[in-house]
Amino acid sequence: MMNTLYEKILFKECNAYKNKKLIVAFSGGKDSLSILHFLVKNKDLLSISDIIACHINHQIRPDSDDDEKFAKEFCDKLNVKIYTYKIDVFDYVKKYKVSIEEAARILRYKKLYDLLNDIKYDFIVTAHHKDDLIENFFIRVFRGTPIYNLSGFNINDDVIKRPLLNINRECIEEYIDYYQLPFVVDKSNFDEKYLRNWVRNKIVKEIKSYNKGFLNNIIRLIDESKELSDYLKRKCFVEVNELKEDFIYFSKDRLLKYDEYERKFILNDILRCYFKVEKKHISSILQSLYKNHSKRVILPENYIFEKSYTNCYLYKKHYLKDFEIIKKEEEKEIILPFINKKIVFSGIYKDMQLIVRNRRNGDRFKGKKLKDIFIDKKIDLIIRDTSVIIENNGEIIWVENISENEDIKIEKIEGGYYE
Template sequence: MLQAFKDHITTKLSFLSGSKLLIACSGGLDSVVLIALCRLINLEFDIAHCNFNLRGKESDEDEKFVKALADYIHATFLITSFDSSSYANKQNISIQMAARELRYDWFKELALEHQFDYILTAHHADDNLETFLINLSRGTGIEGLTGIPEVNDIFVRPLLPFSRDQILEFAKKSKLEWREDSSNSSTKYLRNAIRHKVVPELKLVNPQFLQNFMTTLEHLKQSNEFIKSQVFRLKNELFEIRETDCIKIPIHRLREFGNPRTCLYFLLKPYGFKAWDDIEQMIVAQSGKQVFSETHRLVKDRAYLLLSPIIEDISDRTYKISEAESMLMIPSGTLKFKIVEEISEVDLKTIYVDKEKLKYPLSVRKWKEGDYFYPLGMKGKKKLSKYFKDEKLSLLAKERVWLLCSGKEIVWIINYRADNRFKIMPQTKQLLKITIT
C-alpha cells in the first residue's frame, strides 16, 4: 500500500509536497494510518485533534493517545474541546451533524491562524460507498452520487482510492496502534447501520462490489462534469442580463429543449430553488407568479422568467432633501443638485428644471398605483403604469423605480423621464441641474 499511496500522491496530489499541512487525527485506524503513510513519504505536517466530549473517559483517552502520537513523531499538536450535545440542541441538528460543523469550522480557523495550505482527512473508499448509499436512500441528484470529493478547497482526502481492508492490512503489517471508537459499533446511526448491515451483504453477493463501485463512481463524476459544461453553455445561451442584478430567461427558448423542467433544474439549482413543480408551472402561469429560494426569487413576466437576488423591502421608504443640501444618497445611486448657467449634456441620468417651481423639501419615494406625471415633450398627463407598459419595463425593473417629487407632484422618474411641469422656460431665472450617479 505504501508504494500505491506514494504513486497516488506523486501523480494526483503532488501539490502536497512542500505545502504546510495539517492532518486531522481522531486516534482511530484510518487517521493513524494516514499519519504513518505521510511520514513515510516525508511529508511534513502538524496534527489536530477534536475532543467532542461524547464518550466521557473514552474521549479523554483518545485525546491523550493522539497527543502521545504527536510527541512520538515530533509533530506540533493542536487540540480543541467541544460541548457537542449543547451545540446540537441549540442548532436543532443531530450529534453527527453538530460534530461535523464544529470540527470543520475549527479546521478553517486553524488554517487562517497558522497559514496551513491544506488539511488532510482520512476518508477512504468505504466511506465513499457509505456516503453514496446514504445520499441514494434520501433521494438526490447526480451530484449527491459522485461521492466525497478528493480535493475540496483546502481539504484533501489522500486515502479515497484505498479500502478499509487495505488500510487495516497496512496497519497490522506495520504494527501500528490505534483507538477503537465504541460508538462505531452502534447501528442506531444511519452510517453505522449501512456499514455493518448493508455493505457486508453487498460484498457477500459480489466480492468485487467495492472496486466496481469505484469504477461506477468515476463514470458518474465524468458524467457530472459533462453536465456542468453543458449547463455552462446553456447559461451563456439563455441568460440575458439586461438589468441590474436581474437575469432574464426567455420561455420560448426553454420550450425548445423538450423537457423544460430538467433544463430549469440544472439552471436554477445553484440558486437554492427546490419547488420544482411550482417552477415548471411558471412556464404557463400568468405574469406576476413568483417562487422563492432562501436567497433568490423567480418571477414570471410575460415571455420571460426573471431571476434576481432577494433584497430588503424598502417600498415604503421616503428620503427628504432640503434646499440647502446638494447631495442625497438613495439605494439606486447618489442624487446631485447644482445651480448652472446653461443646459449642457442631457441624458437619462441628467435633467434640468426651473428651481423656482420646486417646493422644498423635495422627496424621493417608490412609485405606487395611481401615480401620474406629465411626460417632458408631450401634452397631457400619463399614468406611470401606462408609461412603464409603453417602455416595456419588466416587473423587477418597475420595482426599482424611484421618483423625485416636489410636494405631491413628480419632478422626475429617476433614470427615465422628467416631468413637463418643471421644464426650463425662456423666463426661467435659476437652472437646477440634477444628476444621478
C-alpha cells in the same frame, strides 16, 4: 518503508503534494488520524512544504470537548500545529431549518475555507475514503438524486483533496493497528436515526458480508454517473454571472433553448453549489419557467429562485427586505450597503429632506400604478424590488430605472449586483 497496503496506495496519491502547504481536517477519528499520521511521517519523502491540522468542535455531543483535547495532544506529539474552532450547529439548524448533519457540514467547510484563505495554504485534505463514496451513493439514491449526480461529494473544489478515495475502511484499520495509533470514537456514528449510519451499518455492512464484489459494481456505476455528468457539462452550457457570493443570474432564454432533461441537469449543476438540491426543487423551478409572469420559488437556506423577463436569478432572501431612510437637508449622498448602491444628490435635491426607500404595494407615480410602469418596461422583478424610490412630502418624485434626472444619480459600490 511501506509496511501496509494503505501506505502503498496513498504514497502514489500524495506525490501531487510536492512543495504544497496542506491543512488536514482532523477530527481525531481513525480516518483523519491515519491520513495526518501518514503525511507527517512521510513529509520529507513526499517533499511537502508544510502540514497543519484543523479541528472543528461541533459541540453536538457531551464529549466534544474531550475530542478537541485529544486532537491537540495528538498533534503536540506529532509536532504539528493545530487550529481549533467551536461552531454552533444547533443555532444554524434553528435559523436555516436544515438537518444537524447538513448544518455541521456547512459550518465545518466554512471554517476550513476561512483558514485556508487566512494563512494562504494550498489545499484542504479530508479523510473521505472509498466506503464514504459508496455510502454517499446509497444516500443519494434513497433521496431521489438524478442519475448524473450519484458520484462524488456535496462539496467539490480544486482546493479540496481526498487522497483516500481508493482506500477502504479495512485498509485504514490495518494502518491504525500496525502503528498502534490511539483515536477517538464518535458514538453518534452508531445512532441509526442518521441516514448515513443506517446505510453504513445495515446496507454496506450486509453487502460486504454477502459479496464484497458487489461494491466494485457500485463504484463502476458511480464512475459512469460522473462520465454522464461530464458529458452533459460539455454539451449544455449556460453562463452564470456571480455578482456576489449569494447573488447570481443567467439568461432565461439560454436555459430554455435546451430540452427538459438538459434543463434539469443545468439547474441541478448550478444550484448544488449553494445548497442540497432535491428533485422537488428542480420540479418547482421548471414549472416557474413556463409561466408568462415573473415567478419566485422558495428554496433551502434562505435562497430564492426567480424567473423574470430576461434572466433567472438565485439570491438570498435578505435582498427583498424593506428599507426606508430619511435623507437630511444638505446631505449629499445616501449609502445603501445591503443592496450595494449609493445615491448622490445635487441641484435642488441636496438641500431637501427626502425619504429614500424601495417600493410598496399601491405605489403610484405620475398618476399611474408603479407596478404597471415596471411591467410595461419589462423590468425584472428583483430589479423592481430593489429599485430606489425618492419621496417628498408623501409623493414619489423619482424612481430608479424609470426617472431621468441628472440631479439624482445611482452609483454602484463595490460588490454591487445590478447592471
